[in-house]
Amino acid sequence: MLCGGSLSEELLQEEFVEMVRGVELEKAIAVGATWKEVFEGANLRRTIFCVGVYCLRVASGLWVFIAYGTYFFQQAGVADPFGMSMYTFAAGIIGTVFAIWCSYQYLGRRPMVLFGTVGAIISMFAAALGGTIAPGSPGAAKNFMAWNVIYSVVYGGFAATIAWPITAEIPSSRLRVLTLSIAAGVDYILAWYIAFCSPYFINPKALNWGKYCWLWAGSNVVTLVFFYFLLPEVKGRSLEEIDELFEKKVSVNYFATYECECSKQAHEIVTQKKSETVVTHTEVGNEKDD
Incomplete structure (x- = not known):
């Protein structure tokens, strides 16, 4: 019922056997998870990846537009900055729904994250370029609005959406709570730091909002390198x-x-059980015939 008929009975049995064996194995080794284990052996690789995903999601510039989007539009000379922020949020929702459908039907985790990150690089670079070449002009404002919407759809819909299930899938079952706790803690510290520094960066008398996107274009390049070399494909x-x-x-x-x-x-266990069932039915049938 949960699979909606997407799996054959044999594959469903194999998955069930594999789940049961996995639970038994976890019980056998679950003698009390410790913080030290999170940074040992194969778990270290998983911890680094989860912390990286959390941090790089913040470093993408996503939260800056969520927190300061209305101010950005106001500085860009948009007539209705708050209304434009709402349009941007709506575009992000559309992108998210489309991305969820793509991830379920066609695309894996890795293509979605890489596609979304490349889209973020292009969007940030184009927005920064327009704000640097013609700061305060109507053309720069329109350029910023257009790339902000594209960013919300491409990055917010693809890379940002799929980041949550990835971080839940990667850690081991017995260390998942500890691993995600560490990742979330580092994420909040980085988010606080960015929120603390952002007012200075977007101040027209300081770095200026028009040049602010250069920072996020660069950070998204770092994000792309990280994901390209460390992001595994775990779909299916x-x-x-x-x-x-x-x-x-x-x-x-x-x-x-x-x-x-x-x-x-798991396949061998299910095949053996099916063979035993066939043999049993055959023997029962022969006894009835006798």
């Missing part, structure tokens, strides 16, 4: 498979194609 993977991939230190390039042992074992 069970939590047990993700655990095995990290334990075996599988390269990011082979995450999508690597054949996991836990999946093989």
